[in-house]
Amino acid sequence: MPGEAYLCLAILLAGVTPAFAGERYDLGRPASAAEVAGWDIDVAPDGKGLPPGSGSVAQGRAVFAEICGACHGLQGEKGDGKPIDPLAGGQDSLGGAKPLRTVGSYWPYATTLFDYIRRAMPFSAPGSLSADQTYAAVAYILYLNQIVPENATLDAASLPLVRMPNRNGFVPAPE
Amino acid sequence: MLQMGRRGFVGRLLGLSGGLMAVPAAARAEETDFLPPSVPPWSREQGAGVVSPPYGVPSPFESAVVRKPREKPLFPTAASTGTPLQALHGIVTPNGLHYERHHAGVPAIDPDRHRLMVHGLVERPLIFTLDELMRFPSVSRLHFLECAGNTPQWQKIDPLWTAQDSHGLLSCAEWTGVRLGDVLGEAGMLPAASWLIAEGADAALLTRSIPLARALEDGILAYAQNGERLRPEQGYPLRLLLPGFEGNVNIKWLRRLKLVEGPMESREETSKYTDLLPGGRARQFAFTMEVKSVITTPSGGQALGPPGFHEIRGLAWSGRGRIQAVEVSTDGGASWQAAQLQEPVLSKCLTRFRLPWHWDGGPARLMSRATDETGANQPTRDRLIELRGANGRYHYNAIQSWQVASGGTVSNAG
Numbered sequence: 001m002p003g004e005a006y007l008c009l010a011i012l013l014a015g016v017t018p019a020f021a022g023e024r025y026d027l028g029r030p031a032s033a034a035e036v037a038g039w040d041i042d043v044a045p046d047g048k049g050l051p052p053g054s055g056s057v058a059q060g061r062a063v064f065a066e067i068c069g070a071c072h073g074l075q076g077e078k079g080d081g082k083p084i085d086p087l088a089g090g091q092d093s094l095g096g097a098k099p100l101r102t103v104g105s106y107w108p109y110a111t112t113l114f115d116y117i118r119r120a121m122p123f124s125a126p127g128s129l130s131a132d133q134t135y136a137a138v139a140y141i142l143y144l145n146q147i148v149p150e151n152a153t154l155d156a157a158s159l160p161l162v163r164m165p166n167r168n169g170f171v172p173a174p175e
Numbered sequence: 176m177l178q179m180g181r182r183g184f185v186g187r188l189l190g191l192s193g194g195l196m197a198v199p200a201a202a203r204a205e206e207t208d209f210l211p212p213s214v215p216p217w218s219r220e221q222g223a224g225v226v227s228p229p230y231g232v233p234s235p236f237e238s239a240v241v242r243k244p245r246e247k248p249l250f251p252t253a254a255s256t257g258t259p260l261q262a263l264h265g266i267v268t269p270n271g272l273h274y275e276r277h278h279a280g281v282p283a284i285d286p287d288r289h290r291l292m293v294h295g296l297v298e299r300p301l302i303f304t305l306d307e308l309m310r311f312p313s314v315s316r317l318h319f320l321e322c323a324g325n326t327p328q329w330q331k332i333d334p335l336w337t338a339q340d341s342h343g344l345l346s347c348a349e350w351t352g353v354r355l356g357d358v359l360g361e362a363g364m365l366p367a368a369s370w371l372i373a374e375g376a377d378a379a380l381l382t383r384s385i386p387l388a389r390a391l392e393d394g395i396l397a398y399a400q401n402g403e404r405l406r407p408e409q410g411y412p413l414r415l416l417l418p419g420f421e422g423n424v425n426i427k428w429l430r431r432l433k434l435v436e437g438p439m440e441s442r443e444e445t446s447k448y449t450d451l452l453p454g455g456r457a458r459q460f461a462f463t464m465e466v467k468s469v470i471t472t473p474s475g476g477q478a479l480g481p482p483g484f485h486e487i488r489g490l491a492w493s494g495r496g497r498i499q500a501v502e503v504s505t506d507g508g509a510s511w512q513a514a515q516l517q518e519p520v521l522s523k524c525l526t527r528f529r530l531p532w533h534w535d536g537g538p539a540r541l542m543s544r545a546t547d548e549t550g551a552n553q554p555t556r557d558r559l560i561e562l563r564g565a566n567g568r569y570h571y572n573a574i575q576s577w578q579v580a581s582g583g584t585v586s587n588a589g
Contacts, residue, residue, distance in 0.1 A: 024360075024361055025310070025311060025357070025361060027303065027307045027308075027310055027311065027361060028293070028301035028302060028303040028307055028361055028362075029301065029302055030299060030300065030301060030302075031292055031293075031294055031300035031301055031302045035292070035302065036292065036294050036300055039292055039374075039430070039431055040294065040431070040433065041380070042372060042374075042382065042433065042439050043439070044435075044437075044439050044440075045437075045439070045440050082248075082249060083248075083249065083250060083253045083254075084249075085446070094451060094455035094456075094457075095453070095454050095455030096455075099451055099455070099566050101446065101451070103446075106445075106446055106457075107445055107446050108440065108445055109440045109445065111440070112440050112441065112442055112445055112446070115382075115439070115441060115442070116441070116442035119379070119380035119382065120278070120279065120378070120379045120380060120381075120442075123250070123253075123279075126279065126378040126379070126380070127378075127380075169455065169456055169457055170445070170449060170456070170457050170458075170459040171456055171457070171458060171459065172458075172459055172460050173450070173458040173459065173460055173461035173462075175389075175463070
């Protein structure tokens with residue numbers, strides 16, 4: 001029977017094939033939805049991953065006064081790139097002799113700001129800001145760059161809609 | 176031979192023992208007491224016993240061979256240190272001298288409490304312990320790692336820079352781990368998955384997006400380096416190793432792999448590690464470290480001894496494959512000679528090159544240019560800046576020059 005012959009061949013091959021092509025090693029254990037949710041803090045450019053909550057420019061100014069300003073300055077002006085970058089200014093400077101790379105002049109997505117602050121800031125206590133504080137800090141930094149108005153409040157719905165000035169400033173490198 | 180200084184044995188001994196103990200008899204000895212026809216004291220008494228120390232360390236006479244930052248960092252946990260390439264031999268970087276680049280310091284991770292999570296566009300989200308990961312079939316390969324920001328000579332050339340300063344964000348090790356594809360396959364990759372997000376467990380939760388197909392070519396999850404478990408500075412207990420890719424995507428302290436449809440546009444792949452070009456646009460996702468080389472002997476900060484025979488030695492590498500040829504010039508690029516390549520010449524690995532040289536005692540400008548197996552070769556600095564401008568911060572691979580002065584001192588000529 002051809003079918004039996006193929007079966008025998010398959011068994012023979014399985015016995016001598018070192019790699020488990022297409023098969024599993026049966027290692028690891030299932031990750032629960034709760035476990036994934038605890039670690040998966042990625043925010044995508046379309047806003048996927050943004051948590052509930054909101055924050056205003058005014059609240060962000062207070063967050064800066066209390067927490068961020070010590071390193072970044074109350075207007076986000078401190079730093080020379082080693083390693084702190086100025087957070088605002090520099091728009092339309094990228095093609096000049098002295099480009100100033102800031103959130104407003106260089107960053108292509110506003111969602112990145114939320115993602116980065118949530119995972120790595122403040123430097124002295126990464127991950128310690130609430131979602132509301134994070135939205136507020138994002139709103140304030142965007143306001144400093146004249147990207148949102150002073151009365152703006154940002155949340156999961158509105159943040160992905162923020163259009164960054166340098167959104168089209170990047171080209172993929174050739175492979 | 177090269178001389179780093181004029182210290183004699185007696186001077187070194189005094190320097191080592193000063194203040195710690197009574198001046199030993201050896202230190203009162205004349206230099207000639209160590210040299211023929213005399214027999215030095217270490218030939219006439221027992222040396223240190225075994226297990227002193229249990230984990231061996233270099234000779235105290237090599238105490239100057241250390242990693243160091245180019246300048247004192249404002250935030251020591253968000254900084255880098257370079258490998259002292261000019262003091263090393265062969266192609267393997269000793270683990271304690273592998274270059275460092277951290278964004279939130281070196282976490283102290285208990286491997287029994289570390290987990291790798293694999294999720295996103297997979298059939299089965301999974302969590303692995305280190306023990307489970309180490310049960311997968313293992314692979315060992317020699318590969319270089321280079322920080323995308325290595326050799327920041329776009330704007331200026333510092334004549335005092337050593338090879339450690341200019342090229343030290345470069346190291347090479349034998350990495351052992353498991354194939355990335357085996358671990359992702361265990362979770363079952365869904366057809367829609369085309370990018371991989373990798374995240375570290377350090378306090379920066381450093382995150383990069385990588386095209387999945389490229390990561391699967393030869394990516395490994397490494398748990399060992401040069402025969403021992405990863406050093407904490409290199410991601411203990413687990414790191415991503417993507418041969419030929421810029422250092423930043425080789426996520427250390429790896430805790431999470433997520434399959435997605437498109438890049439997440441993390442801070443590290445937008446505001447950093449992108450190459451600002453003339454006109455104001457920027458290259459993004461320039462993962463491959465292109466062909467490059469550097470002469471390590473003689474190099475900046477060193478001094479040639481007397482005129483006569485000197486071997487020119489250096490390193491060449493390419494993120495695209497094997498090194499095919501290295502040419503060396505001693506006259507500032509007017510003429511070039513083929514250097515000898517030390518076997519084995521491995522893909523995406525450092526290759527040691529050498530060229531015998533008779534130094535006449537006069538000024539000389541030493542340069543090396545490498546060609547890889549794809550035919551790509553190094554541009555001059557002028558050509559690189561013509562193509563990419565001087566405001567890029569990453570992926571500098573121009574031909575490097577060292578200036579030998581008539582007295583034999585060597586300085587960086589960019």
